[in-house]
Amino acid sequence: MSSFTVDIVTPDGVIYHHQAKFLVASTQAGSLGVLPNHSPLISPLNIDAVRIDLTEEDGGSSDWVAVNGGIIEIRDNVVSVLANSAETEHNIDxxxxxxxxxxxxxxxxxxxxxxxxxxxxxxxxxxxxxxxxxxxxxxxxxxx
Missing domain, CATH: 1.20.5 (Single alpha-helices involved in coiled-coils or other helix-helix interfaces)
Structure with a gap:
């Protein structure tokens, strides 16, 4: 199975970096599903959760990240989310x-x-x- 890299970055630095087999994000144009080899894309994000489905090698579970808007860029099997703020499910107080x-x-x-x-x-x-x-x-x- 192929995969892609997911990087979620805030002004404080990289808060998430992992390999994934699927990602779902809410853009201003609607819900976006990403699989490996997705076409290049840049889109503004809504305030919403990003779901990242991990590869089977990493247990096949899903990670969730609360993203407060920003931009998603997809290029060359790398999904980059640039957000003013974002928190992983484990870091939320x-x-x-x-x-x-x-x-x-x-x-x-x-x-x-x-x-x-x-x-x-x-x-x-x-x-x-x-x-x-x-x-x-x-x-x-x-x-x-």
Whole structure:
């Protein structure tokens, strides 16, 4: 079976590097599935989980990474994800993600109730999506 390399990079450096047999990512054009020898492509990513199916030599399980947008590039059997932030399922601090979710929900509720223009509703909604994404990925632990 052939495979490809997956690199997920943030401003802090490489957070994920592995061989894979399949990858699924959510792009702004829709869901993208990647197999070995995929055609070259560059696309913006949504805030969502990236699923990486490992090769049989690596146990054949799936890894999950919470990606907060960015860009995916596919070229020469290398999938590169460049993101402002991303966390593997094992590195997510669940209590911190839950606190972020609660803070975002409270800001959204306050903005809607008081019509407070000082609260940036758009930023609060994005913060909520990011927190929920992180929690969803953290919940994948051990389910491979």
């Amino acid at each position: 669940v209590s911190r993600a839950e606190e972020a979710k609660e803070r975002a929900e409270a800001k959204i509720q306050k903005a809607k109730e008081t019509k407070d223009h000082d609260i940036d509703l758009g930023r609060a909604e994005i913060a909520l999506v990011r927190a929920v994404n992180r929690l969803n990925v953290a919940n994948k632990r051990g389910r491979n």
